[in-house]
Amino acid sequence: EIVLTQSPGTLSLSPGERATLSCRASQSVSSSYLAWYQQKPGQAPRLLIYGASSRATGIPDRFSGSGSETDFTLTISRLEPEDSAVYFCQQYGSSPITFGQGTRLEIK
């Protein structure tokens, strides 16, 4: 199965700054079938990005995804306090589906 490794483990930034989250795959992700999710405490995850770079419905354009093959990035520009959450990547190009271990984003 494909192993996804996210970095950094924790990111602490101030409002208005830019966050860059990384997701590295142990082998190439087929057709860039890579998604990103946001999870706040006590809530279910929410889909942000699919197909490596397409925003899901209702997701603000401050969130953007990029990358291909084994290296993917989620960028959150102009951070807001409500962006404080854990972010997970997921690959769905190969079975079984797998998730990264998550990056915790703290807004100072």
Add this chain to the structure above:
Amino acid sequence: EVQLVQSGAEVKKPGESLKISCEGSGYSFTTYWIGWVRQMPGKGLEWMGIIYPGDSDTRYSPSFQGQVTISADRSISTAYLQWSSLKASDTAVYYCVRPRYSGSSNDALDIWGQGTMVSVSS
């Protein structure tokens, strides 16, 4: 509104059986796969498996094959996750999820249930 509504929290003892549910509404239940995701306390997300309610085709992640059973009753638009003999290590929140596209088993997951907390302790 498309939604998945899960059954409530459960407190069980090791060795007991359990079946939790996930009811879909607002879409054609039989044409979308329904999956299950585990989240152990303070941990990440783990893919368990998925079922197509239209014909009950079921696929398990190797890590969960033989450990749980996924089923569905299309007459009441409900999917299930069950255990025959719970262990303390089954303590987790379990989410049911729906992929973005009809008929796709490997896809991004755009609809999530609210989660069911299962606590197993003697």
